[in-house]
Amino acid sequence: MKQRVITTIILWLVIIAMLWVFRIYGGLALILILSGLAQHETYVLLSRSGREPRTAAGVVAGCLFLVLVTVFSLCSNVIGAAAYPAALGFILPGLVAYVMIQTPVHQLSRVLFPTLTGFLIIPGCLSFFALLSTIEGVSSSQGLFLAVWVVAVAKFSDVGALLIGRRLGRRPLAPAYSPKKTVEGAIGGIATSMLVACLLPKLFGSLAPEGLSFLLCLVLGALLGVTAIISDLLGSALKRIANVKDSGSRIPGIGGGLDLVDSLLFTGPLAFSILTLSL
Numbered sequence: 001m002k003q004r005v006i007t008t009i010i011l012w013l014v015i016i017a018m019l020w021v022f023r024i025y026g027g028l029a030l031i032l033i034l035s036g037l038a039q040h041e042t043y044v045l046l047s048r049s050g051r052e053p054r055t056a057a058g059v060v061a062g063c064l065f066l067v068l069v070t071v072f073s074l075c076s077n078v079i080g081a082a083a084y085p086a087a088l089g090f091i092l093p094g095l096v097a098y099v100m101i102q103t104p105v106h107q108l109s110r111v112l113f114p115t116l117t118g119f120l121i122i123p124g125c126l127s128f129f130a131l132l133s134t135i136e137g138v139s140s141s142q143g144l145f146l147a148v149w150v151v152a153v154a155k156f157s158d159v160g161a162l163l164i165g166r167r168l169g170r171r172p173l174a175p176a177y178s179p180k181k182t183v184e185g186a187i188g189g190i191a192t193s194m195l196v197a198c199l200l201p202k203l204f205g206s207l208a209p210e211g212l213s214f215l216l217c218l219v220l221g222a223l224l225g226v227t228a229i230i231s232d233l234l235g236s237a238l239k240r241i242a243n244v245k246d247s248g249s250r251i252p253g254i255g256g257g258l259d260l261v262d263s264l265l266f267t268g269p270l271a272f273s274i275l276t277l278s279l
Contacts, residue, residue, distance in 0.1 A: 003253030011251075011260075015151075019144055024133050027147060028070050031126055036063055037257030039122040041247040043114070045258075048242035051114035052107065054099050058115045061095040062123035069127040073134040083131060088124075095119065121234070121265055122258075128268035135276055138209050145207040146275060149200055153221055154267040156196040157189040157228040164188025173229075178236040181229075190225035197221025211279040220274055227270050228263040235262025 018026030039062050043055040065087050072083035096112065103111045132150065133143030165185020173181040197217040201208035235258055239247060248256020 005253075007251060007253040015148070019148065024070070024074075024130075024140060024144065027133070027144065028066070028130060031129055032063055032066055034257050034261050035066060035123045035126045037250070038126075038247070038261050039118050041256045041258045042118040042122055042238060045238045045242040045244070045247060046114040046118065048244070050110070052111045053114035053118055054102065054111060057095060057098050058118050061091050062119050065091040065119075066123050066127050066130065070130045073131055083134070084127065087127075092119075122261075125265040125268055126261065128272040129264070131272050132268070132275070135272070135279055138279060141207055142209045145204060146209070146212075146271075149197070149208075150224065150267055150271040151264060152200060153193045153197045153224045154228040154231075154263050157193040157225040158232065158263055159189075160192025160225075161185040161189030161229065164192075174233055174236075177233050177240055181233075181236075186229050189229060190222055193225030193228065194218055194221035197224065209279050216278055220271065223274070224267050224271060227266045231265040231267060232263040234265065235259065 015030060018030055020026075022029065036059050039059050040055060043053040043058060046053050047055075068087035068090055069083050072086045075083075095115070099112045099115055100108065129147045129150070132147040133140060135143060135146070138146065161181065162185065165180070165182045165188065168184045168188070169182030171183040172179065173183050173186050194217075197220060198214060201212050201217060235247070238258070239245065246255030247258035250256055251260055254260055
């Protein structure tokens with residue numbers, strides 16, 4: 001726990017420093033690094049369960065996709081959500097074609113679908129954190145705040161679930177995927193997400209968009225808390241089928257890149273969708 005706390009503090013300091021100095025480009029660099037690491041680890045987990053993903057091709061395609069999403073979203077004639085399908089249209093056919101050319105037909109189900117799985121659930125989902133900074137009517141500083149806000153709300157769901165679950169946890173939440181997660185811990189995690197969601201705009205009022213009301217923070221905080229738990233369970237499922245505890249060992253006290261970002265996978269798309277409609 002001590003190592004985990006120290007690592008978490010260091011990671012937050014790195015995130016803040018990168019965004020402060022390099023703005024959106026620092027955010028893109030962080031997303032690229034974490035996405036590439038998590039996607040590689042996902043392919044390793046899938047390989048351990050008998051699949052044969054094309055790791056190098058998938059990771060390269062994922063990084064190119066993230067770059068294109070960011071470039072397209074920064075263009076004046078391509079706003080927000082339009083950048084996502086535009087980038088997907090460029091990258092996905094090429095990845096599919098490459099894998100099909102390299103793979104015999106009888107092996108395609110064990111190669112193509114795992115490759116696409118890693119591509120879609122890692123860079124395909126994390127790219128929405130880049131899109132958060134390009135929501136129409138939101139300045140670049142406010143967009144960066146929204147991206148950090150979503151990360152904080154999702155990650156504090158982990159913190160709340162861990163602390164409350166250790167003290168009050170009795171009923172298992174999903175023992176087949178994560179035996180230590182409890183219903184009580186999940187409720188504590190959602191409550192913590194709601195608290196953080198409402199508190200951060202008050203503390204950093206000058207950075208928060210005007211439309212980010214208390215009610216919106218409360219409702220979206222609850223939804224992101226629930227979604228973070230579901231995302232985390234997906235990461236646990238991938239590790240379970242590979243029969244490993246952590247996705248890697250590169251990050252002391254946490255594990256691997258997938259262990260770090262698993263709770264963020266579905267929170268980014270959900271937050272972008274709701275904030276685009278609300279702000």
